[in-house]
Amino acid sequence: MIARELLASTDIAQPGAERVAVDELFSVLGTRGWGDYFSHLQAAQLGIAGYWFLANASLEPCLVQQAAVLRHWIDGLRVTGGGTRHLLIEHPQIELAAFAAALLWRLHNQAASRRIPIDRVLVPELPAGIRAYLEGQCLNLVEDPAATGVTLDIGEDAWQAPFVTHNRKLLPLLSESLVFLQGDEDDSVAGKVYRQLESMVSLAEVNQAQLAQSLAMSDRTLSRQLADEGTNFRELLTRQRNARAVAGLCQGDAIDVLSAALGFSERAAFERAFKGWQGVTPAKFQAQYRRLSRDVDIERLISPEQLPALPAIASELLAMAQDDQASLEDMAALVERDPVLTAKLLNIACSAYYGLPPGTRIRDAVIRVFGVDRLRYLALSVLAASGFSTSHCPAFSMAQFWVVSLSVAQLACECVRLQGQPQEQQADIYLAGLLHAIGRLVLVQCFPVKMQQLLAQLNQAPAPQEMLAMEKLRLGVDASEAGALLVAKWQLPRAVSVFMRQLASEKNNMSAQAGLILVLHEYVLACLAEDQERTQVASSQLIQLLGIDAGKIERMLEAFNQKLPGLNAAANAI
The missing domain is CATH 1.10.3210.10 (Hypothetical protein af1432)
Known part of the structure; x- marks a missing residue:
């Protein structure tokens, strides 16, 4: 995620190079002000798990109920211990665990609408650039040579701080969607169908027969097995459309383009459906989410010299x-x-x-x-x-x-x-x-x-x-x-x-x-x-x-x- 944003605007990588030294990358984050920019990443750039995080009432239900969901922010991320207030974040590349920890805490402060200090952050020995990056996010670092990742020790104030972004209507939808983000943890037929829908670029041509064939069963068998699990194809498709509409609107997709990708014949049909799901039109939802997002210092994104x-x-x-x-x-x-x-x-x-x-x-x-x-x-x-x-x-x-x-x-x-x-x-x-x-x-x-x-x-x-x-x-x-x-x-x-x-x-x-x-x-x-x-x-x-x-x-x-x-x-x- 960092590289996608940075490499186009920095000269630290040689032309055609696929990798860049971690210390150099984190040094650029600090010297060019990009660190603070990434601290203000919107939930849209973290997927459904990001919106779900903001929709919760506080940090406690997030981490007690579904801390494992956070692993969907970055491929390969492992998150454990949410229910104990000692959150362990691990990744084969320690810099990504560090980035996820900083991102989690700044997203928490955004949701709470105030800066809340964290008791301490246990880290292994880190490269200087990564350590400087974490310290720049006002995290209290304590080095532990035996640490396998980054551990956040979360105090009571932070644990219970109410989220001003809490959305009672949006939370159930996102929670249902997250059930299907558990991968192998959910082996139900409904879970498999939902993940198939989620993997499709467009929902414009999707139908039940197509999904049944991909699961090596007949259309009738798929209907029966979904009914046994208390759902049906149309309900799963609607849920995926709803979740994808929320995600697309929050990440700034054009309403006309999103409508077509979700399989609606015209914008008006999408607007009626979305208002039924969320109670507001897509344009109003997108505008409300935009205003909910915390403003960043514009001069960190556009310097006067540009x-x-x-x-x-x-x-x-x-x-x-x-x-x-x-x-x-x-x-x-x-x-x-x-x-x-x-x-x-x-x-x-x-x-x-x-x-x-x-x-x-x-x-x-x-x-x-x-x-x-x-x-x-x-x-x-x-x-x-x-x-x-x-x-x-x-x-x-x-x-x-x-x-x-x-x-x-x-x-x-x-x-x-x-x-x-x-x-x-x-x-x-x-x-x-x-x-x-x-x-x-x-x-x-x-x-x-x-x-x-x-x-x-x-x-x-x-x-x-x-x-x-x-x-x-x-x-x-x-x-x-x-x-x-x-x-x-x-x-x-x-x-x-x-x-x-x-x-x-x-x-x-x-x-x-x-x-x-x-x-x-x-x-x-x-x-x-x-x-x-x-x-x-x-x-x-x-x-x-x-x-x-x-x-x-x-x-x-x-x-x-x-x-x-x-x-x-x-x-x-x-």
Whole structure:
């Protein structure tokens, strides 16, 4: 698990090498801050056993009832003594036993929502790098040359500390699933069927006859033996779908993709089934789990050095906004110092969406289309995006990024105008629309492999908050957090950073500005996908949100839809 995350981002392994020295690896964990990152691994990355751990009421029932389940975190792990408060964790590679011990304790502290010291940790003689790693996790190490693994001596406070993540409804489901994780310990026919289902990549084509054949028995015999054990194939399939749905949502899988993999003909059927299992929709479950996860220090995942500097002209544009003496001609002259920027801005102004004739100058674009503030912010956004590299993530479309950003900015500005807001607020919402997704460029540049895996699975762009939840669960950070980090480094107005963080909030905690941007983002995605039902839902949400005459909003959206191909062409030209 460590190597999968680290080797792509460190130079300690020679090209093509399959192994790396343990001490070197753990040294990197410490010096690069990765140790703390792994301490915050989400339960999704530990499988069903991880979710089950968090769902318990406290550590005591976890270890008394099913301590052996923890061995499913890492292949080859052996865990004994849970009922005695002296938990022995063994593995042929002692570094993995050490990693599992640290992971267990930090996951415990996450579930308890407070740091609880452990009485002591008995360890054999360890390589220096591993020992330093464990000490860095605030574990009280006591060396015992006779030790065969890592033993956690757990105090009463830690043993009884209530888990704030306790989930009474989820726990029975996960406990049932764990019965089948015991491998050879469960030799029932139901256990064998469940493990067969669990081993399948997709449940789309699975049927009872297929399972019976794999177990060398007839369909009728399988039905009879399952009935003798008090269950049936459909019940086992439902249980596996339920458990796999929980696992997939918690690890950030796309709902549409997960629905197909579980064998549902359409997303709506999956949503109905999941709501019956868990009482909430898949999207709400995923969002709740995302918020349940403890936030990590984003700068441990994305260092400021990985972020591009704001170009000099962009800084001058921001400074000019504070200069009461700066004229329209001053701003036009500043923009025209950058021929590439000038060309991109004029491509937008002369697109079919805005309709200026070829040969238009920047000054005319300001007067006839944008206005001073909006052109300044558009130039700032174009310059900001130019500093990112997306070539290592081919599934990411810069053209779609721009058509969504430009569309949301334009529509947001129109909405605020229809509400009768002053020019200053129209300019502010325009900037918010342009920059609201810039954090995704940060993620693509800093996590190209993981973002490629995430984006490549999508048949169409998910709703904005669904995408944020998937990013958070896959990467540990989402586009709203990455964007807030970026604008803070660039010293843009603090209000922009605050706004970005609100994009992943619950709706009742969200500002009106953030809510408007999200609804417009969803509307634009629906238009681009030519999904009429999705478009209608988003437009209805917009009408409800704005609280103004529905006819005005519908006319605004209709005018936008007619001009969208022109904006799409402009986005491709940026």
